[in-house]
Amino acid sequence: MASPKDILVSLFFAFGLPLVSALAFPGAVGFGSIATGGTTPFVVTSLADSGTGTFRDAVSVSGRNITFAVSGYINLASPVSLSSSITINGQTAPSPGIGVMGREVSASSKTNIIIRNFRMRQGNLDTDTGKSAFNMGDASNVILDHCSVAYGVFDSIDAVGAVNVTVSNSIVALPIGQQFGAHLETGPATWYRNLWVSAHNRQPLTKANTQYINNIVYNYQAAYTVANTGGDFSHDIINNYFIAGPSTTSAGDDYFQIDANQQAFASGNLLDSNKDGVLNGAAANTIGSAVVLSSPWNPTSQGLATLSAADAYTSVIASVGASPRDQVDAFVISTVQSLGKTGAIITNQASTGLANNGYGTL
Ligand SMILES: *[C@@H]1O[C@H](CO)[C@@H](O)[C@H](O)[C@H]1NC(C)=O
Numbered sequence: 554m555a556s557p558k559d560i561l562v563s564l565f566f567a568f569g570l571p572l573v574s575a576l577a578f579p580g581a582v583g584f585g586s587i588a589t590g591g592t593t594p595f596v597v598t599s600l601a602d603s604g605t606g607t608f609r610d611a612v613s614v615s616g617r618n619i620t621f622a623v624s625g626y627i628n629l630a631s632p633v634s635l636s637s638s639i640t641i642n643g644q645t646a647p648s649p650g651i652g653v654m655g656r657e658v659s660a661s662s663k664t665n666i667i668i669r670n671f672r673m674r675q676g677n678l679d680t681d682t683g684k685s686a687f688n689m690g691d692a693s694n695v696i697l698d699h700c701s702v703a704y705g706v707f708d709s710i711d712a713v714g715a716v717n718v719t720v721s722n723s724i725v726a727l728p729i730g731q732q733f734g735a736h737l738e739t740g741p742a743t744w745y746r747n748l749w750v751s752a753h754n755r756q757p758l759t760k761a762n763t764q765y766i767n768n769i770v771y772n773y774q775a776a777y778t779v780a781n782t783g784g785d786f787s788h789d790i791i792n793n794y795f796i797a798g799p800s801t802t803s804a805g806d807d808y809f810q811i812d813a814n815q816q817a818f819a820s821g822n823l824l825d826s827n828k829d830g831v832l833n834g835a836a837a838n839t840i841g842s843a844v845v846l847s848s849p850w851n852p853t854s855q856g857l858a859t860l861s862a863a864d865a866y867t868s869v870i871a872s873v874g875a876s877p878r879d880q881v882d883a884f885v886i887s888t889v890q891s892l893g894k895t896g897a898i899i900t901n902q903a904s905t906g907l908a909n910n911g912y913g914t915l
């Protein structure tokens with residue numbers, strides 16, 4: 554008979570959790586869930602760009618577990634560089650929540666970072682076209698959960714060289730420069746229950762072993778891509794919904810530039826290509842020219858795919874992104890809910906028509 558400890562151990566394996574380390578937070582999933590973040594309490598008390606009690610001050614020292622006594626936008630005058638071992642608890646901000654606008658947030662080359670319920674809206678206040686809304690290039694052990702990333706200039710999320718990453722329950726929308734979602738190389742990486750809206754491509758571009766589960770992609774020109782260059786990777790692509798919109802010129806580019814060097818397990822994915830205002834997709838489980846895997850490359854993938862693609866749509870619409878929803882996210886969600894009728898790939902956040910030069914008020 555199995556001892557209680559054996560049962561516990563097998564339960565941990567069944568759910569794909571690391572045996573020794575705690576989760577980043579209750580409910581954290583995927584490769585970034587091993588992040589432990591910071592433990593030293595620090596309270597952000599000012600929306601100013603810099604100085605005592607600001608966000609920039611908070612992230613300047615590693616080991617901090619950051620909470621917010623203020624809400625609204627922090628208008629960044631220059632990029633903010635995170636230290637390692639940082640937790641950003643955006644969910645602690647009073648309503649209507651907390652976010653940054655105008656410059657890049659960077660975890661480049663850092664490790665052990667947890668970011669929750671945080672809005673990152675770069676936009677054209679940033680004239681540096683080489684910067685992204687969030688940069689985790691060469692970083693490791695990073696998890697973003699219930700974040701809202703919009704108006705990225707280079708990429709929404711740049712993650713070249715990133716190891717052990719999760720992006721979950723997050724909105725990645727309306728990139729304005731290269732009009733790209735996320736670019737990840739190295740990995741492994743988990744993309745789970747995200748909403749990707751109105752981008753030209755890279756939702757994501759992933760040159761890495763990848764879990765892509767319960768994502769919703771709307772109004773894409775190309776969605777999941779490997780870009781046909783260098784590297785043999787494995788991809789678990791399960792129960793995602795691709796939905797064409799006004800900017801979708803070729804709905805069949807839901808999977809884009811995926812050559813025979815790739816291996817993919819694909820199941821339960823749907824494509825709604827007809828832009829008719831009704832969610833009525835059909836099966837879409839052919840992943841370019843990838844070699845077909847008969848079972849997931851990663852043993853945790855199937856256990857994460859608890860929702861069908863249709864149920865993922867309902868769940869993502871209800872709960873994705875930072876909470877409470879602000880004007881930018883409400884705009885994004887309403888676009889998706891048109892199911893083919895509205896949506897545009899934009900070059901300037903102001904063209905959303907939202908106040909505050911398109912950043913919306915927070
Ligand atoms: C960090 O702060 C959050 C919010 O107050 C709290 O829930 C969490 O337990 C803290 N984590 C650690 C490791 O101190």
Ligand SMILES: *[C@@H]1O[C@H](CO)[C@@H](O)[C@H](O)[C@H]1NC(C)=O
Nearest residue numbers: 571584587664693694716717
């Ligand atoms: C990535 O996670 C694995 C555990 O899944 C760990 O062994 C490895 O050290 C991590 N890599 C880095 C760079 O921390």
